[in-house]
Amino acid sequence: NAGVTQTPKFQVLKTGQSMTLQCAQDMNHNSMYWYRQDPGMGLRLIYYSASEGTTDKGEVPNGYNVSRLNKREFSLRLESAAPSQTSVYFCASNLGTAFTEYFGPGTRLTVT
Amino acid sequence: AQSVTQLGSHVSVSEGALVLLRCNYSSSVPPYLFWYVQYPNQGLQLLLKYTSAATLVKGINGFEAEFKKSETSFHLTKPSAHMSDAAEYFCAVSSEGSSNTGKLIFGQGTTLQVKP
Numbered sequence: 001n002a003g004v005t006q007t008p009k010f011q012v013l014k015t016g017q018s019m020t021l022q023c024a025q026d027m028n029h030n031s032m033y034w035y036r037q038d039p040g041m042g043l044r045l046i047y048y049s050a051s052e053g054t055t056d057k058g059e060v061p062n063g064y065n066v067s068r069l070n071k072r073e074f075s076l077r078l079e080s081a082a083p084s085q086t087s088v089y090f091c092a093s094n095l096g097t098a099f100t101e102y103f104g105p106g107t108r109l110t111v112t
Numbered sequence: 113a114q115s116v117t118q119l120g121s122h123v124s125v126s127e128g129a130l131v132l133l134r135c136n137y138s139s140s141v142p143p144y145l146f147w148y149v150q151y152p153n154q155g156l157q158l159l160l161k162y163t164s165a166a167t168l169v170k171g172i173n174g175f176e177a178e179f180k181k182s183e184t185s186f187h188l189t190k191p192s193a194h195m196s197d198a199a200e201y202f203c204a205v206s207s208e209g210s211s212n213t214g215k216l217i218f219g220q221g222t223t224l225q226v227k228p
Contacts, residue, residue, distance in 0.1 A: 004155070033215070042220045043218040090156065092156075101156075101216065103157070
């Protein structure tokens, strides 16, 4: 049981490049989330998916898109990266009834 | 709208001393409250959660927190700090009160330093 996994762990992009962050969970959770963490700001929700086939915007969705590929996988795409998107990105999942979110190890993204 | 304020971005205690990390929340509906811990270069791990049952909540690693509605607070405590407690701690509130969409609003975090 690996929990929540994220790839890659580290990434450096140039302004304007695109990339997709991958997330998968093996706990049969219904809900999945993408957060970004910036110093002094805690974690802020980018997008979430309450169940397979649905996605909704969070607090800071601009510049991102998501895909809930199936129940296990939830990807985050940056179409045209900007320096303001330099951050640590965390994926999380939740059964949907237990209020406990399980977090992945994070992806550290730098946009130059 | 709901919000969380953690008082003090850095807290330093001596090993064996009391740990007190402060969290105040704002919510128009009964909140669900959480404390998470983040060790360097790792993801977040749930310490404890309040979901409208007992107001004193016990978590892992000897931590506990008390929900005080009158003070809109959910402070985290541990009687005796250990070196391994050094980490960043986040308080969070469920963004839709008692409805479980799982969305969380986080405080800005408090870094706990434990001195030998």
